[in-house]
Amino acid sequence: MAIANRAFVVLCFLFFSCQQQKQAETTKPVENENSVEKSIAQVKAELGKKGYQTFDFVDEETKDTILMQQYFMAFLKNGPNREQSKAELDSLQVMHLTHLKRMYDEGFADISGPFGDNGDIRGITIYKVATLQEADSLANLDPMVKAGRLVIEVHPWWAAKGFPLR
Structure with missing residues (x-):
């Protein structure tokens, strides 16, 4: 009986190991032969056509x-x-x-959040739009701003494309 129990445990182990391997293989990202990385010049040109301000530089180290x-x-x-x-x-x-949420869904905002203290500046939202006027207009649509609970102060800010927060 002990041998039968061990055999059952081994078979279960093998079965579940195979299932996990099969699931891992089906969830691996598949490279899409239609996706092509764009050059910096292409991205810069596309952003320029949409009115975005950009510049590039060469990292001396890399x-x-x-x-x-x-x-x-x-x-x-x-x-x-x-x-x-x-x-x-x-x-x-x-x-x-x-x-x-609407700002994120429509692609106008990339990140936002409150500050952790109780200071005068309550939070930030980073807008991905072409002009300061557009960012100001979208920020002033916020119901908290319309109610006078918050006021908006907008500043241009530069960030490297494709670099995540860490």
Whole structure:
């Protein structure tokens, strides 16, 4: 009986090992023969046609060409009207988050979030648009701004394309 139990355990182990291997093989990324990496010049030209400001430089250490793109950082600061009731504030927060989701979904914003302290600057949103006026206009659509709870201060900001936050 002990041999039968061991055999059963070994068979189960082999079965589940094979299943995990099969699943790992089917979830591996498959290279798409239709996808072609674009050169820095192509990306720069495409961004330029859309009105984005860019520049590039060569990293002396790696000899890689780094493409910099202009974004716009909107600082969300304490506004003049911060006396909302809890119910009003809860509603505004839902509308604020819905606005930010729309900015992400439509490709206007790349990242945003609140600061962890209770200072005058409450948070930031980084807009991926061509002009300061467009970023300012989108930021001022935020229901928290419309209600006066927050005010917006927008600044141009440069970042290297393709480099993740770490």
